[in-house]
Amino acid sequence: MVTERGLKVLRAIVQDYVDTHEPVGSKSIVERHAFGVSAATIRNDMALLEDEELITAPHTSSGRVPTDKGYRVFVDHLAELRPLSPAQRSAISTFLADPADLDDLLARTVRLLTQLTGQVALVQYPSFASANVTHVELVRLDHIRMLVIIVTDTGRVSQRLTAVPQGVEEDDVPVLRAQLAALVTGRSVRSGSERIEALHASAPAERARIDDALLALAAVVGEELDEFRQDRLVMAGAATLAKREHDFRGSIHPLLEAIEEQVTLLRLMSEMAADDQGLSASIGRENEAFGLTEASIIASDYDAAIGRARIGLMGPTRMDYPSNLSAARAVARYLSRLLDEDENRR
Amino acid sequence: MVTERGLKVLRAIVQDYVDTHEPVGSKSIVERHAFGVSAATIRNDMALLEDEELITAPHTSSGRVPTDKGYRVFVDHLAELRPLSPAQRSAISTFLADPADLDDLLARTVRLLTQLTGQVALVQYPSFASANVTHVELVRLDHIRMLVIIVTDTGRVSQRLTAVPQGVEEDDVPVLRAQLAALVTGRSVRSGSERIEALHASAPAERARIDDALLALAAVVGEELDEFRQDRLVMAGAATLAKREHDFRGSIHPLLEAIEEQVTLLRLMSEMAADDQGLSASIGRENEAFGLTEASIIASDYDAAIGRARIGLMGPTRMDYPSNLSAARAVARYLSRLLDEDENRR
DNA sequence: ATTGGCACTCAGCGGATACGAGTGCCAGGC
DNA sequence: GCCTGGCACTCGTATCCGCTGAGTGCCAAT
Numbered sequence: 001m002v003t004e005r006g007l008k009v010l011r012a013i014v015q016d017y018v019d020t021h022e023p024v025g026s027k028s029i030v031e032r033h034a035f036g037v038s039a040a041t042i043r044n045d046m047a048l049l050e051d052e053e054l055i056t057a058p059h060t061s062s063g064r065v066p067t068d069k070g071y072r073v074f075v076d077h078l079a080e081l082r083p084l085s086p087a088q089r090s091a092i093s094t095f096l097a098d099p100a101d102l103d104d105l106l107a108r109t110v111r112l113l114t115q116l117t118g119q120v121a122l123v124q125y126p127s128f129a130s131a132n133v134t135h136v137e138l139v140r141l142d143h144i145r146m147l148v149i150i151v152t153d154t155g156r157v158s159q160r161l162t163a164v165p166q167g168v169e170e171d172d173v174p175v176l177r178a179q180l181a182a183l184v185t186g187r188s189v190r191s192g193s194e195r196i197e198a199l200h201a202s203a204p205a206e207r208a209r210i211d212d213a214l215l216a217l218a219a220v221v222g223e224e225l226d227e228f229r230q231d232r233l234v235m236a237g238a239a240t241l242a243k244r245e246h247d248f249r250g251s252i253h254p255l256l257e258a259i260e261e262q263v264t265l266l267r268l269m270s271e272m273a274a275d276d277q278g279l280s281a282s283i284g285r286e287n288e289a290f291g292l293t294e295a296s297i298i299a300s301d302y303d304a305a306i307g308r309a310r311i312g313l314m315g316p317t318r319m320d321y322p323s324n325l326s327a328a329r330a331v332a333r334y335l336s337r338l339l340d341e342d343e344n345r346r
Numbered sequence: 347m348v349t350e351r352g353l354k355v356l357r358a359i360v361q362d363y364v365d366t367h368e369p370v371g372s373k374s375i376v377e378r379h380a381f382g383v384s385a386a387t388i389r390n391d392m393a394l395l396e397d398e399e400l401i402t403a404p405h406t407s408s409g410r411v412p413t414d415k416g417y418r419v420f421v422d423h424l425a426e427l428r429p430l431s432p433a434q435r436s437a438i439s440t441f442l443a444d445p446a447d448l449d450d451l452l453a454r455t456v457r458l459l460t461q462l463t464g465q466v467a468l469v470q471y472p473s474f475a476s477a478n479v480t481h482v483e484l485v486r487l488d489h490i491r492m493l494v495i496i497v498t499d500t501g502r503v504s505q506r507l508t509a510v511p512q513g514v515e516e517d518d519v520p521v522l523r524a525q526l527a528a529l530v531t532g533r534s535v536r537s538g539s540e541r542i543e544a545l546h547a548s549a550p551a552e553r554a555r556i557d558d559a560l561l562a563l564a565a566v567v568g569e570e571l572d573e574f575r576q577d578r579l580v581m582a583g584a585a586t587l588a589k590r591e592h593d594f595r596g597s598i599h600p601l602l603e604a605i606e607e608q609v610t611l612l613r614l615m616s617e618m619a620a621d622d623q624g625l626s627a628s629i630g631r632e633n634e635a636f637g638l639t640e641a642s643i644i645a646s647d648y649d650a651a652i653g654r655a656r657i658g659l660m661g662p663t664r665m666d667y668p669s670n671l672s673a674a675r676a677v678a679r680y681l682s683r684l685l686d687e688d689e690n691r692r
Numbered sequence: 693a694t695t696g697g698c699a700c701t702c703a704g705c706g707g708a709t710a711c712g713a714g715t716g717c718c719a720g721g722c
Numbered sequence: 723g724c725c726t727g728g729c730a731c732t733c734g735t736a737t738c739c740g741c742t743g744a745g746t747g748c749c750a751a752t
Contacts (some may be wrong), residue, residue: 025745038695043746061701061746101507139483139495147503149485149495157493157505161447238584239606242599245591253588260585371714384726389715407715407732 002052007077008035009045010054014066014074018320021247023063068284071296071317075281081326088116088327092334099338102155106234109311109335114237116327119315120259122297124269125232126304128156133184133192136221138177143167148180148220150228152189154306158227162220164213172213179214180221189228196222231270233262247316248294255295255314264290265297269310272299278332279325284317298325300332304339311335348398353423354381355391356400360412360420364666367593369409414630417642417663421627427672434462434673438680445684448501452580455657455681460583462673465661466605468643470615471578472650474502479530479538482567484523489513494526494566496574498535500652504573508566510559518559525560526567535574542568577616579608593662594640601641601660610636611643615656618645624678625671630663644671646678650685657681 002010012033016024026042029035035042046064049055054070057063066074084092095112099105106123113121131152139147144167149159168176183199184192196218199210207215238259241252248255258264268290272280278301285293296319299312311332313324348356358379362370372388375381381388392410395401400416403409412420430438441458445451452469459467477498485493490513495505514522529545530538542564545556584605591598604610614636618626624647631639642665645658657678659670 023745027745037693039745040695040697041693044694047747057746059702061744062703063745135485135487135493137483137485137493137495139481139497141481141497147481147483147495147497149483149493149505151485151487151493151507155507157507159495159503159505161497161501161503236606239599239602242591242597242602245588251588253585256585256588260582369714373714383724385714386717386726386728387724389717390725393716403715405733407713408734409714 002049002054002073003045005035005037006045006048007073008033009042010049010066010070010074011077011079013046013049013055013064014071014321017065018318021318023058023065025063028063066318068286068317071283071321072286075283075321075325078322078325080322081329082320082322084326084330089330091116092331096334096338105335105338109331110234110236113311113313113327113331114240116331117313117315117324118237118240119313119319119324120235120237120241120255122265122269122299122310122312122314123234124266124309124311125234126154126306126309127231128152128154128228128306129188129190131156131189131228131306133187133189133225136177136180136183136185138173138180138217140168140170140173146217148217148224150184150221150224152228154304156228158224160220160224162217164216166212166216168213176211176214176217179211180217183218184221184225189225193222193225193229196225231266233266233269235259235262235265244316247318251294254291254293258290258292258314265314268292268297269299269312272297272310274299274301277329278302279329281321281325296321298328300325300328302332302339303336348395348400348419349391351381351383352391352395353419354379355388356395356412356416356420357423357425359392359395359401359410360417360667363411364664367664369404369411371409374409412664414632414663417629417667418632421629421667421671424668424671426668427675428666428668430672430676435676437462438677442680442684451681451684455677456580456582459657459659459673459677460586462677463659463661463670464583464586465659465665465670466581466583466587466601468611468615468645468656468658468660469580470612470655470657471580472500472652472655473577474498474500474574474652475534475536477502477535477574477652479533479535479571482523482526482529482531484519484526484563486514486516486519492563494563494570496530496567496570498574500650502574504570506566506570508563510562512558512562514559522557522560522563525557526563529564530567530571535571539568539571539575542571577612579612579615581605581608581611590662593664600637600639604636604638604660611660614638614643615645615658618643618656620645620647623675624648625675627667627671642667644674646671646674648678648685649682 012029013024016032026039026046029042030039053067054073055064056067058065096108110121110123131154133150134153135151137149141147144163146164146168147159147161151157183195199218241255245252272282274280281296281298283296294317295314296317297312297314299310301308301310311328313328358375359370362378372385372392375388376385399413400419401410402413404411442454456467456469477500479496480499481497483495487493490509492510492514493505493507497503529541545564587598587601618628620626627642627644629642640663641660642663643658643660645656647654647656657674659674
């Protein structure tokens, strides 16, 4: 069992270690923090913390370093986040002012986050899976080339150029357009995609009555809708890793891999359990299943009109959790507000 | 003046150094390469090469290492590129088979290149500046939200969701569409963009006669066209850098920076002068103006229907030029062929 | 429960030494 | 005139050694 003072000692160790990047000893603790006790007492507490595997000594007779478990307890018992400076607050609002569209907003958010924290920033797109299709547009470019455009109520637009081998006459376009629209407009992306799948899976006899061109176009629409269902991620700040590679036991390779393999990070971010404030952290070896053992990821939920998504930060296990959590939360809140306004304006 | 054998010695030094990553001495040269002379003779040649600043000794009495200038001479006097292995050849064709569209093709190309060479791969999009606008489509989503779509003859499509504050009635859409089309269809991206600029710069009296909605939409079209004129780049393989950071005098930071700052790399790639085969290389300090001094970039032109563009590789100055140049050339040729076929099919 | 004291441990540092790969130069040979 | 073997010399790297100092664990006293 860890005592009250034991927790304070742990906190001091984490803070000092994050600051100095050096194992912290009992003496330096009493010097830097106003504990009312002597170094020897702290030593006793540290021995207990070591029993609990919250801290560890890199070598006999050296200062102590928090273990992953220690960081975990530290984060869970965080008294308070470090509030943002006024400069940081104003940076958020100026940086995110007047976004052109969602892409632009999230691109700026990710740059803002990496600038505020110096860490790799991750911004997850809100999922479009539950968005509703409002428009399907069909444009005939020439005899066989058609342009299919899909718009959802969340403002996402996607288009796809496709070739219809059997060719399409200009006169047929309105009919095809209406048929496609009947298939998916007003429906959610998910259900639209399912209907198209059903269409292709239907009995040959039934399918024979359907125009081949329609079938081909519907297939394209289906593919596009499936793309809507995939989560997306934008990132920034990878360059900052190079400066601090010794923070990652020498190799930033796993981190760069993860950055290129967006899928891993997406899964990781989705699986993290958030607290009541929407904040979450995954520390060190807790990420082992995702190929990361020397890195921590913290994330904060934000609310878009469509649903929740997350923004996150990835950095060394030994990161400044109070500041980073606080920055992530502040940006997430601001983002939610912007997206709500946006929703109301429509 | 460098003798014939001097050149052979330089070649041996570059090859061995790339292989072993260690300064190469006169003795090891006569061992590994079938020179018909003794180590002392090689030493004399090396002294000459050092006078020409093609090689240098890291410290007195150590083996020699090629200088940037040495690599340059090596590349310029490259007798022949190392031919690709059959496995590599077949990898190219299977990897690039049946691309869905240009984006897909280039995304695959970049992954292929990084896989073939283990370097960071760069693929420049062909410039759309000289493409011609074939369609402008206008879709009314609701009273104020309009969707503008632009298609070029090169198959690139782009769309933009925009709000027209004064609102647009459904009945007005065909007129507006026709007016926009008159402005830009059939014209090149460049000239279309210029006409729209002229429209906005025209005298107030004249502009007063133009519908406000049209002006707003034309502005959006103009912005999109400008975006067509910007070059784009896709990259892959950044993760491979981490393993080899000591190849870059310790810091891969400038490289990661360059990767995040795509603009720099784009400029660098555009400014490189290609030889008659379409190959080019920029070595070490030759890239100083772009913030890179420990890296080399090699590039190979490829022909898209629209015009030339480049694919490239970025790696340590001490890279395997014969193999990498050869890989880049092979992929570029294959890419050109695919894009030509594509053109013919239309 | 806390404290001062004390013996002990061990990483890091600087200096000394040995080693060896590689060079430059020279005199002699083809 | 070019090539070669030989030789003295240089200097980076590895190794050992002893020292220092920060930090610990434990104990007896408060």
